[in-house]
Amino acid sequence: MGKKCIGVDIGGTTVKLGLFETDGTLLFKWEIPTRKEENGRYILEDVADSIRHVLIEKQIRMSDVVGAGMGVPGPVMPDGYVEVCVNLGWRAMNPARELSELLDGMQVVGGNDANVAALGEMWQGGGMGFTDIVMVTLGTGVGGGIIIDEKIVAGKHGLGGEIGHIHIRDDETEHCNCGGVGCVEQIGSATGIAREARRRLAASDKPSAMRQYGDAITAKDVLDEAKNGDEIACEVVDVVCRYLGQTLAMLAMTVDPQMFVIGGGVSKAGTFLTDQINRYYQYYTPISKNKGIVGLAKLGNDAGIYGAARMVLS
Amino acid sequence: MGKKCIGVDIGGTTVKLGLFETDGTLLFKWEIPTRKEENGRYILEDVADSIRHVLIEKQIRMSDVVGAGMGVPGPVMPDGYVEVCVNLGWRAMNPARELSELLDGMQVVGGNDANVAALGEMWQGGGMGFTDIVMVTLGTGVGGGIIIDEKIVAGKHGLGGEIGHIHIRDDETEHCNCGGVGCVEQIGSATGIAREARRRLAASDKPSAMRQYGDAITAKDVLDEAKNGDEIACEVVDVVCRYLGQTLAMLAMTVDPQMFVIGGGVSKAGTFLTDQINRYYQYYTPISKNKGIVGLAKLGNDAGIYGAARMVLS
Numbered sequence: 001m002g003k004k005c006i007g008v009d010i011g012g013t014t015v016k017l018g019l020f021e022t023d024g025t026l027l028f029k030w031e032i033p034t035r036k037e038e039n040g041r042y043i044l045e046d047v048a049d050s051i052r053h054v055l056i057e058k059q060i061r062m063s064d065v066v067g068a069g070m071g072v073p074g075p076v077m078p079d080g081y082v083e084v085c086v087n088l089g090w091r092a093m094n095p096a097r098e099l100s101e102l103l104d105g106m107q108v109v110g111g112n113d114a115n116v117a118a119l120g121e122m123w124q125g126g127g128m129g130f131t132d133i134v135m136v137t138l139g140t141g142v143g144g145g146i147i148i149d150e151k152i153v154a155g156k157h158g159l160g161g162e163i164g165h166i167h168i169r170d171d172e173t174e175h176c177n178c179g180g181v182g183c184v185e186q187i188g189s190a191t192g193i194a195r196e197a198r199r200r201l202a203a204s205d206k207p208s209a210m211r212q213y214g215d216a217i218t219a220k221d222v223l224d225e226a227k228n229g230d231e232i233a234c235e236v237v238d239v240v241c242r243y244l245g246q247t248l249a250m251l252a253m254t255v256d257p258q259m260f261v262i263g264g265g266v267s268k269a270g271t272f273l274t275d276q277i278n279r280y281y282q283y284y285t286p287i288s289k290n291k292g293i294v295g296l297a298k299l300g301n302d303a304g305i306y307g308a309a310r311m312v313l314s
Numbered sequence: 315m316g317k318k319c320i321g322v323d324i325g326g327t328t329v330k331l332g333l334f335e336t337d338g339t340l341l342f343k344w345e346i347p348t349r350k351e352e353n354g355r356y357i358l359e360d361v362a363d364s365i366r367h368v369l370i371e372k373q374i375r376m377s378d379v380v381g382a383g384m385g386v387p388g389p390v391m392p393d394g395y396v397e398v399c400v401n402l403g404w405r406a407m408n409p410a411r412e413l414s415e416l417l418d419g420m421q422v423v424g425g426n427d428a429n430v431a432a433l434g435e436m437w438q439g440g441g442m443g444f445t446d447i448v449m450v451t452l453g454t455g456v457g458g459g460i461i462i463d464e465k466i467v468a469g470k471h472g473l474g475g476e477i478g479h480i481h482i483r484d485d486e487t488e489h490c491n492c493g494g495v496g497c498v499e500q501i502g503s504a505t506g507i508a509r510e511a512r513r514r515l516a517a518s519d520k521p522s523a524m525r526q527y528g529d530a531i532t533a534k535d536v537l538d539e540a541k542n543g544d545e546i547a548c549e550v551v552d553v554v555c556r557y558l559g560q561t562l563a564m565l566a567m568t569v570d571p572q573m574f575v576i577g578g579g580v581s582k583a584g585t586f587l588t589d590q591i592n593r594y595y596q597y598y599t600p601i602s603k604n605k606g607i608v609g610l611a612k613l614g615n616d617a618g619i620y621g622a623a624r625m626v627l628s
Contacts, residue, residue: 155570256469
């Protein structure tokens with residue numbers, strides 16, 4: 001029986017876990033609720049108990065497990081230290097070290113969840129076969145993960161791959177959650193796309209199929225109506241893709257990956273979205289034809305457990 | 315006698331060479347002219363002859379040399395291949411491999427000159443003591459080099475660290491040499507600073523000490539007059555530093571280095587310049603106080619030979 005590795009993806013509502021062969025085969029995946037009471041102090045115990053339980057059930061010895069990787073929704077220092085993790089209530093702790101202690105000294109490595117998901121997509125997802133990718137996750141916010149030579153670029157202060165908070169839009173006036181104004185996240189996220197649609201609808205008298213949704217309009221509604229050819233929806237998607245294409249261009253001229261992997265809920269719009277992003281990405285990189293390609297993520301919500309498991313193999 | 319290493323920095327006019335101890339001590343540096351005739355076919359032979367000559371003169375055996383690194387003014391692929399190097403006339407060759415053959419199989423490693431200079435500044439310059447730095451070279455153009463874990467991020471297509479060609483300014487109308495519009499280089503380079511000054515002088519009736527220079531005004535003139543408090547010169551420096559600060563912010567949220575090292579001719583303005591860049595860098599990174607610092611390069615034109623020599627040690 002080959003060695004196994006474990007991926008743990010800690011979210012604000014559930015913890016996703018996966019048991020893998022070291023070749024990337026997912027053997028078993030499961031979830032437990034994230035107990036956030038008392039500043040999340042039970043989360044790691046729950047994770048450890050659950051892992052022990054599954055290993056016994058699957059008749060796998062601890063000694064057959066290379067280690068466990070863990071994605072955490074916040075900045076993680078190179079040594080695993082977490083200053084603050086708002087969604088979980090954690091403060092000033094080293095969750096990887098603590099989980100290792102709870103698992104009899106098993107190798108445990110921690111990383112930021114977006115970075116970890118990027119590693120997962122490189123390993124077994126949209127970026128499979130490549131060593132250098134940038135993942136851009138278009139969800140409620142915009143997350144990013146940079147992988148160079150099969151390793152996460154976590155940065156020296158946990159800011160590596162925080163591309164959602166790059167300033168990109170000078171004419172934005174509202175503030176981003178980060179305190180900035182004009183972040184990529186403010187235009188490229190699901191939230192940002194819906195807001196841009198509301199703004200353009202309010203500023204225009206033109207008829208639009210988007211008006212039926214009122215203020216509850218979602219990014220999916222916008223993308224669907226753009227696919228149907230709705231003029232204002234197309235304008236929204238165009239401006240969103242322009243800023244995202246510009247962001248990819250900037251990353252191409254910074255870390256120059258083999259591939260940009262676009263993921264997150266917004267990416268369900270598929271090539272309708274990525275083709276338009278790609279067009280602007282090409283526009284903003286006239287310097288060379290020879291550069292990273294743009295494609296879609298493949299692992300969905302499992303990217304985190306894949307990437308977490310992969311972390312212990314390098 | 316300890317092992318030595320050699321740094322070669324190939325420029326359009328001269329080739330700079332340096333002989334180093336492996337601890338970074340510069341033993342001897344010299345220059346030879348860059349013979350560009352016949353598409354630069356003699357350059358590497360000249361370099362090899364010159365290295366052999368100096369080693370004999372200094373009584374150093376080839377076997378005591380770990381290797382030679384070489385910085386080249388153009389994109390260099392991960393395997394050393396150079397598709398095109400306009401300034402030298404080179405096309406479709408592997409200069410590192412060729413120089414190695416000319417030096418009896420000595421280890422030779424090639425890299426882009428701006429990336430190599432960044433490695434030099436990390437090793438013995440402004441970024442000494444750090445492992446992760448980004449160097450921004452403000453010269454005739456704007457060059458960049460990204461070092462993570464003491465290694466150059468060259469990128470998979472030779473675009474790594476090409477930060478001069480990141481699109482940053484939407485209201486630019488002129489084209490950059492790269493074919494783009496609104497590149498960092500168009501505002502942050504010596505050329506860009508002088509042009510911004512000419513534009514603002516032409517658009518204004520205000521008196522300005524800069525008017526004495528006419529169209530021949532240089533970046534140094536602008537920075538000197540800004541230091542003297544000239545209003546329009548201060549406006550120019552302000553806008554330049556805003557875009558450069560925004561560029562650093564973007565890099566902080568991408569590769570998150572320990573330090574930004576500002577070099578090149580424009581950086582001779584010293585902390586007058588970097589303080590203003592830093593102010594905007596802080597403004598564009600409200601997400602965290604804990605991030606890379608901004609400082610000045612120290613090696614000047616020698617950064618290339620230092621970095622080239624350092625390349626063969628990792």
